[in-house]
Amino acid sequence: MARLQEKQNPAKSNRKRARKGFHLDMTPMVDLASLLLTFFILTTTFARLQTMEINMPTAQGPNTPIPGKNALNIVLDEADKVYYFFGYPGDDPEVKQTDFSATGIRQVLLAERVKRNPDIVVLVKATESSRFKNLVDALDELKITGTRKYxxxxxxxxxxxLLATR
Incomplete structure (x- = not known):
C-alpha cells in the first residue's frame, strides 16, 4: 500500500510546509504478476509434433499380388536421387531418374498415367545408402499428391x- 510520510519540524512550522514524500509498496503487484505468469505458463499449449499415421500390415496378413500395370516403383538412392519405373523388373521397364523438387517426383505422381488408373499402387523402396530424410520426403510427396494406395x-x-543396368 502507499504510505505518506510526513516530516514535521516544530521549529519551522511557520515557514512553508515541508514536502511530503511517499513510498509505494510493490509487493502486491509483484505477487499479482507472478500469479498471472504462472497461470499463463501452465495453461499454454506448446507446439505439438506433427505425425503421420501409417498402417502397417501384419506378417501373417494376406499377400495380395499387384498386376504390373498397377505398380509404380519409387526407389530412393544416395545423394537424394529418386528412380521410378512402372511395372516389375521382370517386365524390363524403363527406369527414369528424378529428384524431390516440385518438378520431380511430384509431377510423376500427378501425371495422367497415374491419375487415370484408380488401382495404381506406389511401391516405395529404399536402398541401403539412402537416408531416412529421403523416405520422409517421399511420404510427404505421396500425401501432397493425394496418393491413397502406397x-x-x-x-x-x-x-x-535393374538399377545397376540403368
Whole structure:
C-alpha cells in the first residue's frame, strides 16, 4: 500500500510546509504478476509434433499380388536421387531418374498415367545408402499428391540389378 510520510519540524512550522514524500509498496503487484505468469505458463499449449499415421500390415496378413500395370516403383538412392519405373523388373521397364523438387517426383505422381488408373499402387523402396530424410520426403510427396494406395517394400535383388543396368 502507499504510505505518506510526513516530516514535521516544530521549529519551522511557520515557514512553508515541508514536502511530503511517499513510498509505494510493490509487493502486491509483484505477487499479482507472478500469479498471472504462472497461470499463463501452465495453461499454454506448446507446439505439438506433427505425425503421420501409417498402417502397417501384419506378417501373417494376406499377400495380395499387384498386376504390373498397377505398380509404380519409387526407389530412393544416395545423394537424394529418386528412380521410378512402372511395372516389375521382370517386365524390363524403363527406369527414369528424378529428384524431390516440385518438378520431380511430384509431377510423376500427378501425371495422367497415374491419375487415370484408380488401382495404381506406389511401391516405395529404399536402398541401403539412402537416408531416412529421403523416405520422409517421399511420404510427404505421396500425401501432397493425394496418393491413397502406397506401400513401403524391401528392395529385392531384381530391383538392384535393374538399377545397376540403368
Amino acid at each position: 506401400a513401403m517394400v524391401e528392395l529385392r535383388e531384381e530391383d538392384k540389378q
